[in-house]
């Protein structure tokens with residue numbers, strides 16, 4: 001048994017990548033193949049992800065940010081339009097709406113899952129609304145049926161949701177467009193990268209044009225639209241393919257670590273895990289608690305002193321400098337988002353961690369709680 005009464009001797013990183021010799025070998029092989037940009041490894045990744053995500057089309061792109069941006073452009077979102085999303089997200093979710101020339105309108109989130117509240121979205125829909133961008137926060141799918149019932153295109157931000165299921169259906173097979181991230185910390189990590197999944201042939205074709213910028217062979221080419229050059233290189237695709245091989249093994253480790261956390265914090269007043277819907281499959285991308293026993297920032301600093309790295313997902317986007325002066329005139333207040341933004345704390349979660357690492361986090365959090373609980 002590890003000694004859980006004392007501070008860790010080494011700092012525990014919040015979300016280190018789980019990279020082994022297999023990924024290193026795959027990259028070497030790709031480099032030796034002479035094919036560095038989009039090529040056979042990327043085609044293989046798209047084919048395997050079509051199967052994994054149970055989607056008709058999957059396009060590999062340079063990031064989830066690019067995926068979301070291209071999705072909005074493919075749907076014709078542009079100046080004068082509004083797109084509804086939540087503010088408790090990574091800024092990219094809203095930035096892409098601005099990139100498309102449209103205005104983000106933020107709907108408040110549900111108190112339990114912190115996903116966008118369909119009732120609040122419905123109140124904000126107007127003639128100007130061209131799409132909804134729900135985020136599957138932490139790996140819990142958003143309320144996709146209720147949102148789809150509003151009759152607007154859904155561009156799902158599934159950056160956290162590679163393995164998620166919504167009411168038994170794979171995330172990626174449901175919305176008009178679903179966007180995934182292959183960023184360094186994600187459940188399928190290539191360092192950088194993104195995937196677009198859609199069952200709509202018209203959007204798949206438009207997205208392909210927007211992504212690569214070029215049609216034709218050899219020196220005879222034509223372009224259908226001024227594209228964005230957002231394709232993914234084979235070097236990164238080769239890493240993602242190895243990560244995909246391990247996705248179930250990694251999911252089992254994440255699940256076990258979440259269970260250890262849930263058991264370990266169960267009796268702590270003022271530390272509450274963000275709710276999950278038992279009807280859905282959660283990707284366990286992040287394990288997030290709401291801290292109310294003391295000031296969240298103080299708790300985060302105390303955990304850092306205990307050599308435990310944590311993170312915050314997220315600071316509300318509408319409060320960030322870039323969004324000052326950019327909000328819609330009819331932007332409503334977001335009380336649930338703002339309270340959650342001050343309380344959420346993400347605990348370390350990675351298949352690179354051991355069970356004992358997680359036990360160390362629980363022990364450190366319990367010591368901090370004993371010291372700071374007001």
Ligand SMILES: Cc1ncc(COP(=O)(O)O)c(C=O)c1O
Pocket residue numbers: 063064065066089090092093135157159160180181182183193194
């Ligand atoms: C909710 C959410 N959406 C979008 C993104 C953007 O992903 P990427 O870094 O692949 O562009 C992130 C990245 O962390 C995210 O957390």
